[in-house]
Amino acid sequence: MTFQLGDVLNINDKEYRIIGKITYCNSVDGAMWDEYRMLSVQGNNEVWLSIDDVYHEYSISFVVHSINPVGYHQVDTGTEKVMSASGNVDVDPGETALFKEYEDASEDNIISEEIWSDGSEYSQGYYIQPDQILFERSEPFKSTKSGNSGCAVVILLIFIIVICLATLLPILLPWIGDTFFSKSITAYLEEDSKYTYSTSITGKEQQKADVYKAQSGQTVDTVSKDILKGISGKTDSVQEDTENEGESVAILTDNEYCLVYLEDETNDVLVQISDRKYAYTSDNDVYHGTVHSRRYYRRFYYSRGYSSDSSRYSGYTSPYSSYSDSTISYNSSNTYNSYSSSIRQSSIFSRSSSGGGLSSGK
Numbered sequence: 001m002t003f004q005l006g007d008v009l010n011i012n013d014k015e016y017r018i019i020g021k022i023t024y025c026n027s028v029d030g031a032m033w034d035e036y037r038m039l040s041v042q043g044n045n046e047v048w049l050s051i052d053d054v055y056h057e058y059s060i061s062f063v064v065h066s067i068n069p070v071g072y073h074q075v076d077t078g079t080e081k082v083m084s085a086s087g088n089v090d091v092d093p094g095e096t097a098l099f100k101e102y103e104d105a106s107e108d109n110i111i112s113e114e115i116w117s118d119g120s121e122y123s124q125g126y127y128i129q130p131d132q133i134l135f136e137r138s139e140p141f142k143s144t145k146s147g148n149s150g151c152a153v154v155i156l157l158i159f160i161i162v163i164c165l166a167t168l169l170p171i172l173l174p175w176i177g178d179t180f181f182s183k184s185i186t187a188y189l190e191e192d193s194k195y196t197y198s199t200s201i202t203g204k205e206q207q208k209a210d211v212y213k214a215q216s217g218q219t220v221d222t223v224s225k226d227i228l229k230g231i232s233g234k235t236d237s238v239q240e241d242t243e244n245e246g247e248s249v250a251i252l253t254d255n256e257y258c259l260v261y262l263e264d265e266t267n268d269v270l271v272q273i274s275d276r277k278y279a280y281t282s283d284n285d286v287y288h289g290t291v292h293s294r295r296y297y298r299r300f301y302y303s304r305g306y307s308s309d310s311s312r313y314s315g316y317t318s319p320y321s322s323y324s325d326s327t328i329s330y331n332s333s334n335t336y337n338s339y340s341s342s343i344r345q346s347s348i349f350s351r352s353s354s355g356g357g358l359s360s361g362k
Contacts, residue, residue, distance in 0.1 A: 001051050001130060003036060005087045006141030010134040011049070011060065013315060015041040017139065018049075020087035027096075028078040031055065037089055048123065049133070058133065059110060061125025066190065067111040071200050072102035080114070087141065106202055126206040185251065185258050185273050186210065188230035194218075195271065203282030205316055209274035211287045218269050224249040224260045225339055227271070233344030237304040238336045239328070241296040248293040249336055250300035252276075257301060259286055261293040272297075280309045283319035295325065303327040 003009065007018045020037030033052035039045070050059045082095045098115040107127075114121045189195045195212040202208050214223045220240075228235065228251070237252045248261035257279040259272045265288070272286055279301050286297045298320075306320045331337075 001053055001133065002034070003135070004138065004141075006139045008041065008136040008139060009038070009049070010136050011128065011132055015136060016047065016049070017041055018087070019141070020085075020089035022085050022089055022091060023083045024080040025083050026078050026080060032083065033057075037087065048125075051133075056130075057127065058130050059125050059127050061110065061112070061123040064122050064124045065187070067102075067113060067122045067124060068190070068197060069102050069111065070197055072104050072111060074100060075103050076101040104200075104202070109202070109206060109208070183231055185227060185231055185253065185256050188227065189271060189273060192230065194226070198270070199287065201272075201284050201287055203274070203278045203284060205277065205281045207275060207278035207281060209272050209278050209282075209284070209287075212271045212273070214269040214271065216268070220246055220249055220260050220262060220269055223269050223271065224251070224336060227251065227258065227260065228336065228340045229343050233340040233342070233346075235337070235340045237300075237330065238340055239300065239330060239334050240336060241292060241300075242334075244290075244292040244296070247290060248296050250296065250304075251336075252301070252305050257305060259289075259293065259297050259300075261286065261289050261297075263288050264290050276305060276309055277313055277316075279305065280313050280318050280320070281316050296328075298323070299325055299328050304330060 003018055003021075005018055005021060009016050009018070016038035017040075018036050018038050022035045022037075023032060024035065025032045031052070031054045033050060033054065036049040036051070038047050038049055040047070046062065048061050048063075050057070050061065052058070077100045078098075080097055080099050082091045082093050084093055085091050095116070097117075099112060101110060101112045103110055109126050110124070112123045114123075189210075189212045190197075194215045198211045198213050200208045200210050224238075224240075228238065231253065235251055235253050237250075239250060240246075241248045241250075246262075248259055251258040251260070255276060257274055257276050261270055261272070262268070263270050270288065272289075286294045289297065302320055302323050302325070306318070306323075310318065
């Protein structure tokens with residue numbers, strides 16, 4: 001199965017345009033496979049399509065900043081050599097990298113690490129069937145790699161941009177960082193030593209929820225506020241289960257759904273985090289949650305997230321379509337939403353000086 005630059009493929013009802021291609025060879029067994037760099041036609045999301053006709057393995061993956069092999073087992077390792085490269089890819093023929101590939105228990109989801117001479121790259125994805133890869137059409141391909149034409153104009157534009165950025169960045173960078181690049185809950189939990197990864201729950205549509213355990217001595221209240229501070233207050237909705245105070249707090253952001261709650265038997269504080277798509281498509285119970293937290297997890301999502309997600313994920317089936325429990329009464333002035341708002345405002349408007357510059361003091 002071979003494709004060309006500019007080809008548009010339909011994979012799981014989504015169209016992708018091929019903008020790069022790399023052919024690798026495994027030095028262990030001499031087997032060769034192709035990796036296609038693709039952009040979604042709608043949205044320009046980048047994914048990689050791997051086609052291995054030797055071992056009949058086909059997958060979709062995307063680049064992530066790190067991987068956690070807990071819950072996965074290693075299925076392949078070796079040294080890969082670039083045999084050919086074309087289009088918009090950042091490798092050259094002859095380059096090599098050590099690689100390791102892992103599968104989860106379902107053997108559907110995969111993660112991988114590539115160790116190049118200039119650093120490591122990590123990927124996360126899932127297997128697909130070859131009949132899910134459909135050729136749609138071929139379009140003219142234009143590489144974005146630099147050439148000689150218009151070189152002087154490009155250099156002039158770059159010079160102007162650099163001058164403008166040097167002037168404006170000190171003013172705009174704090175606002176840009178908080179507005180567009182606030183940390184996700186998942187990233188915060190992965191990086192902060194106060195939280196230890198416990199397990200993952202596999203849902204439908206290649207989705208999963210991760211569960212973390214907070215340090216001993218923490219409460220649902222302190223953990224919830226710590227997470228809100230860690231993501232600079234960037235929430236959609238957040239509220240405590242007011243019928244069972246101290247047991248659980250639900251946090252909904254633009255892309256994630258999180259529940260901070262007490263473990264059913266030990267009363268340890270656990271944090272379950274997933275993409276909103278997991279919540280929309282899956283009907284799994286909260287991991288080791290109490291009866292109250294399990295119910296609140298569903299009630300809060302149905303009340304605050306399901307309606308908008310039904311438009312976002314209209315192509316998927318949701319168990320909430322037959323939801324029969326009650327909804328929650330949301331109070332936008334609740335303690336946690338007010339705290340989240342104060343953190344958000346503080347991060348934007350109340351920054352301490354970074355030092356330097358001119359002083360107006362005596």
